[in-house]
Amino acid sequence: MTQISFEFFSPKTVTAAFSLSRAAETLAGFAPQFSSVTCSKDPAQTLDTLRALRRSGLGRLQAHVTCSTQQPADLPAYLKAAQEAGAEGLIALRGDTAPKGLDVMDLIACAKRNEMQDIFVAAYPEVHPLAQSSQSDLDWLKRKQDAGATAAITQFFFHAEFFLRFRDRAAAQGITLPIIPGILPVQNWTATQAIASRCGTSIAPDLAEGFARAEREGRAEMMAIAQASELCDSLIQNGVEHLHFYTMNKAEVVSAICTALGKAPQQSLRRVA
Secondary structure, eight states, X not given: OOEEEEXXXXXXXXXXXXXXXXXXXXXXXXXXXXXXXXXXXXXXXXXXXXXXXXXXXXXXXXXXXXXXXXXXXXXXXXXXXXXXTTEEEEEEEOOSSOOSSOOHHHHHHHHHHTTOSEEEEEEOTTOOXXXXXXXXXXXXHHHHHHHTOOEEEEEEOSOHHHHHHHHHHHXXXXXXXXXXXXXXOOSOHXXXXXXXXXXXXXXXXXXXXXXXXXXXXXXXXXXXHHHHHHHHHHHHHTTOOEEEEEOTTOOHHHHHHHHHTTOXXXXXXXXXX
């Protein structure tokens, strides 16, 4: 049976906090293997969200930690605080802005010293926007593996062949850690296009036209469910054993996709604190 996991982000308003609570309670019913909490500009907000989710039944919690939001001297104490807040591991990331004297290897090393169970890193089927080449991108992933990373989660993509080719190239380079595909169900097509542009994620013209038409015709959610379900099914048919969903703190579309893939939700009796 294919494993699943979810990503959430810290809410900034009371309304957003209620939205996160509802999404977490609903998605916990699918028994995810783990769930991650993204890194806010204020890392303390990540800790608050971890505390809120720790008893929600979302599997092992992972804290996103970025080089751009941490000072080297503060990192050990922050990872300890994350563990105390409920994190069993971290997702080690460069971040969107220039690092403050750290790189991902420092995050991995510190997580190992803190005896964190899981050490995830990022991978890029369509190449990181700042990478010199696809080969240098793979070399960097190999270095992260050799430093102690236990698994990688990819940037989102819309076409299965990008992930499958990347997986095969990684294996040929001696990269043996699990590479988990990141899936972004479309919640808002305009916003998704903007994110894809920043991340270097390709959008085929027919896919863009299909979503634009679906929005005009009032069936955007149906299109999103169908597109992501087809993508996930193609990955599963090609041997993928784990899918990681970027939820955007919304449950409806993600729940429908999981159900379409044969995941039966269980009634959750737990609530977010």
